[in-house]
Amino acid sequence: MKQQLKKDTHVSKVIVITSGKGGVGKTTSSAAIGAALAKRGHKTVVIDFDVGLRNLDMIMGCERRVVYDFINVIQGDAKLKQALIRDKRVDTLHVLPTSQTRDKDALTQEGVEAVLNELREEFDYIICDSPAGIERGAHMAMYFADEAIVVTNPEVSSVRDSDRVLGLLSSKTHRATQDGAEPIKAQVLITRYDKARIDKGEMMNVDDVLEILAVPLLGIVPESPAVLKASNVGVPVVLDDPSAAGQAYEDAVGRLLGEEIEIKVDGERRPGLLRRLFGRTA
Amino acid sequence: MSRFGFPLWPRRAGSAQTAKDRLQILLAHERSGSAPDYLPQLQREILEVIARHVKVDREAIDIRMERGDELSSLEINIELPTAKR
Numbered sequence: 001m002k003q004q005l006k007k008d009t010h011v012s013k014v015i016v017i018t019s020g021k022g023g024v025g026k027t028t029s030s031a032a033i034g035a036a037l038a039k040r041g042h043k044t045v046v047i048d049f050d051v052g053l054r055n056l057d058m059i060m061g062c063e064r065r066v067v068y069d070f071i072n073v074i075q076g077d078a079k080l081k082q083a084l085i086r087d088k089r090v091d092t093l094h095v096l097p098t099s100q101t102r103d104k105d106a107l108t109q110e111g112v113e114a115v116l117n118e119l120r121e122e123f124d125y126i127i128c129d130s131p132a133g134i135e136r137g138a139h140m141a142m143y144f145a146d147e148a149i150v151v152t153n154p155e156v157s158s159v160r161d162s163d164r165v166l167g168l169l170s171s172k173t174h175r176a177t178q179d180g181a182e183p184i185k186a187q188v189l190i191t192r193y194d195k196a197r198i199d200k201g202e203m204m205n206v207d208d209v210l211e212i213l214a215v216p217l218l219g220i221v222p223e224s225p226a227v228l229k230a231s232n233v234g235v236p237v238v239l240d241d242p243s244a245a246g247q248a249y250e251d252a253v254g255r256l257l258g259e260e261i262e263i264k265v266d267g268e269r270r271p272g273l274l275r276r277l278f279g280r281t282a
Numbered sequence: 283m284s285r286f287g288f289p290l291w292p293r294r295a296g297s298a299q300t301a302k303d304r305l306q307i308l309l310a311h312e313r314s315g316s317a318p319d320y321l322p323q324l325q326r327e328i329l330e331v332i333a334r335h336v337k338v339d340r341e342a343i344d345i346r347m348e349r350g351d352e353l354s355s356l357e358i359n360i361e362l363p364t365a366k367r
Contacts, residue, residue, distance in 0.1 A: 063308050064349040067321060077322035079341060100312070232301035 012120040015127050015256075016145040018169075020161030022132030024153045025191040028227055028237065030129035031059045032246070033149070035236035036253040038093035042124040045084065048098035049141035050131035051107055057097045060087065061234025071099035074111030080118050089239055094123070104136050112140045134168060144174050148186040149218055149256075154193060154204040159212055162188065166215060187218035189252060194223045195265060206265065219252030220265055221245050307351045321345060328358065336362055 017030045027048075034046035047070060048056035057063040062085045068078035073096075080096075087093035096115075099106065119126050130141035142148060148169050152162040166186055175181045190209060197203040210217055226243030230236065237246045254261045325343060332338050342361035348354065 058304070058308070063304065065347065067345050067347045072322060078325075082345065229297045232297035234300075234304060 011124055013125055013146045014116060014120070014144055015125060015147045015149060016130055016142040016169075017127060017149050017151060018130040018138060018142055018165050019132065019151040019158070020134060020138075020165040021153075021158045024151050024158050025221070025227070026132070026151050027056050027059050027129055028231065029149065029151050029189060029191065029221075029249070030056065030127050031236040032238050032249040033253055033256070034125070034127045035060075035087075035090060035093055036238045036250050037125045037127075037256075038087070038090045039238065040253070040257070041092060043092045043094075043122065044125040044127065045094040045096055045119055045123045046127040046129060047096040047119075047141075048129050049107070049137045050129070051098050051104050051137050052100060052102050053131065054098050054100055056095060056129050057085075058234060059231050060095050060236060062087070062095055062097075063234070066097045069097045069099040070115065071101060071106045073115055074106065074108060080115060089235075107136055107140050109140065109143065113144060116144050134164065138165075139168075139172065142169055142173055142184075145169075145184055146175070147256075148184050149189050150186060150213075150215070151189050151191055152209060152213070153191060154198065154206070154209055156204075159204070159209055163213055166213060187216045187256075188213055189218045189221065191221040192223045193220050193265070217263065218255055219248055220263055221248040221252070303351075307349065310351075311349055311354070321347075325358075328360075332360060338362060 015033075017026050017033065019026050027050075030046050034044050038044040046056060046060070048054060049070075050056075051071065054066075054069075057066055065085050068083035070083065072078040073080050073083045083096060085095045085097065087095065096119075116126060128141040128145060131137040142165075150162045150165055150169075152158050169184050169186050170176055173184055175184050188210065190206060193206075194203055198205050206217065206220060222244050224243055224245035226240065226245045227237055230240045230246075233240070237243065238249050240246065248264070251261045251264070325345060329338065329340060329343060338360060344359040346357040346359075348357075
């Protein structure tokens with residue numbers, strides 16, 4: 001029955017994962033959100049827009065299987081289906097890797113639009129993993145989006161850059177420039193959340209961040225050793241061993257799909273006695 | 283760290299070793315310049331040669347690659363139409 005429902009309401013949403021600042025967890029989040037959607041049976045593709053600095057393939061663990069890439073498809077050197085890599089763990093999950101070329105102009109607006117339109121016919125969710133910055137790659141990743149997830153750390157430069165990106169989402173995108181189009185639905189995903197430091201008043205809390213950015217909160221992902229471990233082995237954190245970070249992504253995806261899930265703000269684990277005595281070591 | 287040609291302690295069992303192994307394999311390929319940039323050209327040339335002998339659909343080609351540390355494999359599947367007379 002679920003299948004029937006899905007067929008009747010073929011959503012095909014383009015969701016950009018963006019942030020402005022680098023290193024906040026865009027690619028980790030793209031991989032986790034894409035995998036969590038696919039796990040629920042939605043046909044999902046994650047596209048790497050970081051031309052020249054391919055990394056999504058490593059985080060998703062398919063780096064040895066890249067033959068053709070996004071730019072090859074745009075330039076007509078390969079068919080889309082040749083460039084798509086099907087995940088070996090979840091068969092509704094696909095990756096479209098980016099190119100290692102240094103020619104950023106290869107990412108043309110017409111090319112991106114054509115590829116997205118072709119993907120829309122086949123996929124329920126198209127996750128665009130934006131590069132850092134606000135240059136061409138980042139612009140193209142957000143341009144055709146229906147929804148945006150702005151990944152933010154509770155830290156001044158990250159929040160400032162997120163605010164800048166939210167401004168671009170509401171002014172320099174396809175939806176923003178089309179008369180009468182619904183604006184992009186933007187939500188904040190707070191990552192690397194360190195409850196201990198927030199409790200000590202060393203880090204801004206969620207309310208502080210939301211008050212500044214004034215957009216809805218999609219979820220809070222705790223700082224967690226599980227994230228580094230998952231990237232080491234090339235497994236999206238939601239497909240790896242159960243962890244607080246993995247659960248936080250699962251919950252965020254539930255909310256993305258309209259489910260009412262309470263937002264938890266627990267850390268990975270409470271510091272033990274030894275940790276408290278000797279302080280935090282990495 | 284190794285001395286006298288063998289590691290002083292056994293390989294770390296943790297995920298960091300996996301990360302290092304994956305990077306070494308990938309970077310060895312990327313640094314040698316053997317990143318598969320030549321594949322579109324290779325695909326065109328292979329199809330040209332085959333088209334001299336058999337009528338083939340330009341779209342009916344599938345190329346897969348699997349890179350490993352020992353060897354990599356390139357799998358090329360070309361659909362040949364059955365001769366209907």
